[in-house]
Amino acid sequence: MDFSDAQIDRYARHLVLPEIGEDGQAKLLSAQVLVIGAGGLGSPLLLYLAAAGVGTLGIVDDDVVDLSNLQRQVVHDTSAIGQPKTASAKVRLGHVNPEVRVIEHGVRLTAENALDLVRGYDLVADGSDNFATRFLVNDACYLADKTLVSAAIMRFDGQLTTFKAHTRDGTDDSHPCYRCVFGAQPTDPKESCADVGVLGALAGTLGALQATEVIKEILGIGESLSGSLLLYDALAATFRKIKLKADPACPLCGPQATIRDLTSVSYDDPDPTCAA
DSSP states (O other), X not given: OOOOHHHHHHTHHHHTSTTTHHHHHXXXXXXXXXXXXXXXXXXXXXXXXXXXXXXXXXXXOOOBOOGGGGGTOTTOOGGGTTSBHHHHHHHHHHHHOTTSEEEEEOSOOOTXXXXXXXXXXXXXXXXXXXXXXXXXXXXXXXXXXXXXXXXXXXXXXXXXXXXXXXXXXXXXXXXXXXXXXXXXXXXXXXXXXXXXXXXXXXXXXXXXXXXXXXXXXXXXXXXXXXXEEEEEETTTTEEEEEEOOOOTTOTTTSTTOOOOSXXXXXXXXXXXXXXX
């Protein structure tokens, strides 16, 4: 594609990277990414994806900006309190990069709408804060053949991985899905960051790492995190990477799968008390 003078200036540091260059930047400009949650993880994720020139960003979030969000949700500011998070984020991203198309999905993700939303994008990034939503996003991405980059944070700890179970040929244990790793959806209430707290800067650390993995998947460069789980301990300033395997008994991606559509699964109502 032909880049304008302004685009050459804006993306100059990408264009000189051999791993990206003009072809890679063109891929970013044509990419469509759906981000689940405009909270602590979604904020830095969206900012960096917009700055990188990812052409279309969809944002799923039905919450409004609250004062308690501003300690970590850096895409919003004090003037946005009371506004829908999708609207607040769209304004901020427009200031960062007016070339990026931002689509607001100001709805709660449900079994009824998840597949339609996911199918409209090339890749999905999940920054939600509860198990019900994470299981729902995982299932929808697998059924729609979409790659999922997932991150989670709590207190001083974070984790990050990529799920591409839809690419597995069924003869090996590579590329697990979320269900392979975490098993059945918990039925007992779990503590959220509203209960136990979260370091605000931790959201920036994991959100930036998540943006990096999204960009790598779009470009097809580097080593994918699919099949690995990256764990970060902020207090110890340590990273640990552990290998993951697909579960042959997984009800979603295993050879004897029983989950064929989202309506056959019971997803608990997500608790929106803390959007990461």
